[in-house]
Amino acid sequence: MSTRHASRAVQREPPSTVVWPESDQMKRVGQIYDRLLEAYGKQGWWPADSSLEMIIGAILTQACAWENVTKAIRNLKRRGVLSLGALDRIAQLRLAALIRPAGYYNAKAAKIKAFVKHVKENHGLKLSRMLTMQLPVLREELLSIYGIGPETADSIILYAASKPVFVVDAYTRRLLLRLGLIIGRENYQTIQDLFARSLAPDAGTFKEYHALIVEHAKQRCRAKPLCDSCPLLSMCSYGKRIAGTMS
């Protein structure tokens, strides 16, 4: 299983001057998926043994390398606290100590506690009851919980509830900007809508696509991109400039 995000801190790119007409944008979104899938193969995300582990991982990975998230998750498993009941009972300070490797551990412990409290008060500590709600209701409810923003909420909806919503992260934004599909001022919703318009609403495809973007960001489309061997080079004017192959 591959690792998740190396870091959410992606450098800001200069604004692109190319934004394609909508029909071209939609076609390109499909082409990008096909090329990344061919280059990297199926990623099979999310790397977790249960829905709860996935959700805790999504909270812990905020501004944190995945390698450190796995250390924190391992601590929780070793101490037998990776269950809703145990997370409800454990003192917040104790929880913070266990997840220390993931950074911002006091804030993240408060977020985990807030999530567990919400599931307890609204769903009787039954996660499946929450995750089977209709997508818009689930999304609204997740966004109402302290510490859960759009990216974390959509990660939970896609990977824990297996419902088709596209996850937009900093890597997605950087890739689209370099490919001239956005100009860089678009908000989360606008970028998410581009994927929703361009792809059939299939959770399996959305899961793979997001994972492939992360893999691509780690292997090639880094802060300093390795464009020479990029499967998207022929459609990326930014990359052609970097690779010195702009005609």
Ligand code: SF4
């Ligand atoms: S060509 Fe370079 S900048 Fe463009 S997508 Fe590939 S790695 Fe990223």
